[in-house]
Amino acid sequence: MSLKRRDFLGIAALSSATLVTGKATASEAPAHNPDALGVLVDTAVCSGCRKCEWACNRTHELTDRPMSTFEDKTVFELHRRPDRDAFTVVNQFIAPENPEKPYAIKVQCMHCLRPACVSACIVGALEKTPEGPVIYDAWKCIGCRYCIVACPFQIPAYEYDEALAPEVKKCSFCYERVVKEGKLPACTEICPNEALTFGRRDELIDIAHSRIKNHPGMYYDHVYGEHEVGGTSWLYLTPTDFKNTELPDVGTEVGPDITEPIQHGVFKAFVPPLALYGLLGLAMHQFKGEKDKAEETE
Amino acid sequence: MSGHEIAIPMRAKFFTTGTKVLLLIALAGIATYVYRFFVGLGAVTNLDNQYPWGLWISIDVASGVALAAGGFTTAAIADIFHKDKYHVITRPALLTALLGYTFVVIGLLADLGRWYNVWHPMLPNMWQGNSALFEVGMCVMVYLTVLYIEFVPIVVERFKGRVNLPGALAGLNKLIEGLLNLADKTLVRFTSLFIIAGVVLSCLHQSSLGTLMIIAPTKVHALWGTTISPLLFLMSAIAVGFPMVIFESILASRSFKLKPEVNVLSSLARYTPFLLGAYLAFKIGDITIREIWPLVFTFDKYSTMWLIEMIFGVIVPMIILAIPKYRKKVAGLFTAASLVIAGVALNRIDAYLVAYKPLYVDHAYFPSIFEITVTAGLIATLVLVYRAIVMIFPIISVPVDEAEKIKNGTHEKINFARWK
Ligand code: SF4
Ligand code: SF4
Numbered sequence: 001m002s003l004k005r006r007d008f009l010g011i012a013a014l015s016s017a018t019l020v021t022g023k024a025t026a027s028e029a030p031a032h033n034p035d036a037l038g039v040l041v042d043t044a045v046c047s048g049c050r051k052c053e054w055a056c057n058r059t060h061e062l063t064d065r066p067m068s069t070f071e072d073k074t075v076f077e078l079h080r081r082p083d084r085d086a087f088t089v090v091n092q093f094i095a096p097e098n099p100e101k102p103y104a105i106k107v108q109c110m111h112c113l114r115p116a117c118v119s120a121c122i123v124g125a126l127e128k129t130p131e132g133p134v135i136y137d138a139w140k141c142i143g144c145r146y147c148i149v150a151c152p153f154q155i156p157a158y159e160y161d162e163a164l165a166p167e168v169k170k171c172s173f174c175y176e177r178v179v180k181e182g183k184l185p186a187c188t189e190i191c192p193n194e195a196l197t198f199g200r201r202d203e204l205i206d207i208a209h210s211r212i213k214n215h216p217g218m219y220y221d222h223v224y225g226e227h228e229v230g231g232t233s234w235l236y237l238t239p240t241d242f243k244n245t246e247l248p249d250v251g252t253e254v255g256p257d258i259t260e261p262i263q264h265g266v267f268k269a270f271v272p273p274l275a276l277y278g279l280l281g282l283a284m285h286q287f288k289g290e291k292d293k294a295e296e297t298e
Numbered sequence: 299m300s301g302h303e304i305a306i307p308m309r310a311k312f313f314t315t316g317t318k319v320l321l322l323i324a325l326a327g328i329a330t331y332v333y334r335f336f337v338g339l340g341a342v343t344n345l346d347n348q349y350p351w352g353l354w355i356s357i358d359v360a361s362g363v364a365l366a367a368g369g370f371t372t373a374a375i376a377d378i379f380h381k382d383k384y385h386v387i388t389r390p391a392l393l394t395a396l397l398g399y400t401f402v403v404i405g406l407l408a409d410l411g412r413w414y415n416v417w418h419p420m421l422p423n424m425w426q427g428n429s430a431l432f433e434v435g436m437c438v439m440v441y442l443t444v445l446y447i448e449f450v451p452i453v454v455e456r457f458k459g460r461v462n463l464p465g466a467l468a469g470l471n472k473l474i475e476g477l478l479n480l481a482d483k484t485l486v487r488f489t490s491l492f493i494i495a496g497v498v499l500s501c502l503h504q505s506s507l508g509t510l511m512i513i514a515p516t517k518v519h520a521l522w523g524t525t526i527s528p529l530l531f532l533m534s535a536i537a538v539g540f541p542m543v544i545f546e547s548i549l550a551s552r553s554f555k556l557k558p559e560v561n562v563l564s565s566l567a568r569y570t571p572f573l574l575g576a577y578l579a580f581k582i583g584d585i586t587i588r589e590i591w592p593l594v595f596t597f598d599k600y601s602t603m604w605l606i607e608m609i610f611g612v613i614v615p616m617i618i619l620a621i622p623k624y625r626k627k628v629a630g631l632f633t634a635a636s637l638v639i640a641g642v643a644l645n646r647i648d649a650y651l652v653a654y655k656p657l658y659v660d661h662a663y664f665p666s667i668f669e670i671t672v673t674a675g676l677i678a679t680l681v682l683v684y685r686a687i688v689m690i691f692p693i694i695s696v697p698v699d700e701a702e703k704i705k706n707g708t709h710e711k712i713n714f715a716r717w718k
């Protein structure tokens with residue numbers, strides 16, 4: 001009888017201890033850099049010329065395809081996604097308000113303010129720089145691809161066909177050019193239509209909202225990326241509800257805000273694991289004592 | 299050790315028809331495994347940017363870790379809560395965990411694009427405390443070490459004072475003997491410290507495996523994507539621990555023609571309905587609080603998998619084991635244990651693979667023949683190594699009066715058919 005009760009107490013002790021350790025505490029959001037950079041993509045004026053694709057391809061030495069192959073508009077029939085050899089791609093979409101005139105949208109890494117890929121990476125191979133770009137260090141990477149699982153925009157691509165040293169491939173926001181050399185990102189520099197505006201993210205948000213205000217009927221009243229998954233460095237204006245484009249409806253929930261509090265809660269100064277250790281040690285001692293007593297009285 | 303049972307190395311022919319089949323599967327698996335390192339992931343797997351994780355992560359790693367939980371749950375009940383009658387199963391459980399985790403790491407290496415960097419998480423300049431995967435990696439690494447340390451006393455018991463290497467290796471005899479003595483004086487004395495550490499480490503990474511997928515809430519189906527996923531992972535790992543020990547103990551008895559330890563196993567199985575019940579209660583509570591019952595009954599791919607998991611993996615075995623008549627029979631124990639194991643493995647496959655919904659998909663993922671071969675090969679190799687180890691080391695316990703006969707090979711061979 002009493003034996004049974006003890007079994008239960010023991011199990012209860014174990015599970016309640018983990019309940020405590022599993023309890024979440026809020027993690028602080030990283031300090032926001034007011035000078036952080038961004039790009040505003042205005043899909044209402046993008047002509048779908050694909051010059052940005054070519055510039056990106058050349059700058060990052062992805063393939064040696066000539067400019068002419070990027071003028072091919074039949075690719076719009078496919079629905080392409082960024083890949084290991086194309087960090088940005090331009091796709092077409094139809095706005096139901098105006099089905100006659102197809103629009104074009106350039107997609108690439110959003111350079112999230114709270115990037116899930118960075119939070120996920122087991123070795124810190126991905127980093128959110130204070131200037132804005134999310135960059136990758138292949139030397140640290142173990143190739144687990146958890147970053148790809150975690151990304152809410154399905155951006156990082158992997159070099160599956162590399163046998164020896166595969167890398168995670170994605171847009172780097174031209175980190176070297178932008179931060180080190182003070183130039184524009186390659187795509188933004190080449191864009192002939194001012195569909196891409198480079199600048200401080202804070203200012204870009206103001207610009208975006210004033211474009212919406214000053215051009216009634218031209219834009220859907222939502223700056224995509226202002227709040228999505230906690231905000232992104234790249235922002236979009238769309239002529240129609242963004243759900244009609246290929247921008248995913250990711251909501252404003254921040255993935256790392258779910259997982260990081262759990263991690264930090266479990267490891268708060270190592271107290272919960274040590275407490276569990278102590279508790280189990282105590283149980284070990286306690287139950288041993290009781291067993292010895294039981295043996296004596298037998 | 300309780301007085302009436304003693305652990306001894308098993309005596310049997312290593313190669314039977316069964317082991318020969320396993321050997322073939324193992325060889326095919328090993329060949330594919332080696333091939334993968336020459337040609338890369340793309341050539342052998344169906345993984346892509348839509349489905350970066352496939353069969354290897356969901357079975358070899360996630361299910362592998364869950365099913366190795368018999369090690370820490372048995373250690374907890376036998377060594378921490380001092381239920382001495384369970385000591386006869388601590389060694390098999392320890393070996394299952396040790397081999398289980400070893401093969402998790404071997405399987406993981408195949409999946410890592412840069413497998414030679416697998417040690418990077420140990421470097422302080424690469425520590426990444428925000429990542430649940432980092433915690434899993436560290437805990438698994440430390441726990442695997444702890445498991446090997448826990449195994450040392452068994453090696454000492456087997457070989458201390460008996461090291462006798464033949465021929466050219468004879469010169470090493472003294473050194474190895476010395477090492478065994480040293481281990482006996484140090485590690486073996488402190489085994490209990492390691493046992494507790496093993497339980498703590500297990501609780502940590504079993505739950506963190508449940509944290510991994512919820513970093514992408516919009517890509518995981520709501521039936522599995524919940525904030526209490528880490529708790530559910532831990533509870534199901536604890537629940538599957540004893541069934542795993544039961545399953546494997548019955549198979550070992552069958553294979554070595556021993557009398558199954560029905561008494562010990564069925565009293566161990568008493569706990570399982572409670573553990574499963576608690577898991578089920580949390581599952582149901584979670585679904586209720588999040589108000590997603592309609593998703594359970596849509597009978598699409600997701601709801602079907604969820605229902606199979608819950609009905610056959612949790613409710614049915616719960617009922618079987620709650621009824622003493624079935625719990626005290628080998629058939630009942632074995633059926634229920636198998637169901638729980640399949641249920642938890644299915645849960646891991648669901649959480650990591652089925653529930654994963656890429657935003658842009660142009661085709662579904664199905665594992666390639668190579669991926670399947672590697673997974674099957676790893677499991678077959680594990681079983682073969684297990685068999686070899688229980689024939690070399692004192693792992694499986696038998697009654698003292700039987701032990702001498704088994705050593706001589708003159709014991710009564712028990713037939714599976716006569717178990718009922
Ligand atoms: S879009 Fe994806 S890859 Fe880019 S920063 Fe955000 S989470 Fe990382
Ligand atoms: S694949 Fe590389 S960059 Fe991505 S999470 Fe793993 S270690 Fe980090």
Ligand code: SF4
Binds near residue numbers: 052090192193194
């Ligand atoms: S270069 Fe500018 S206009 Fe041309 S496709 Fe790219 S974003 Fe659009």
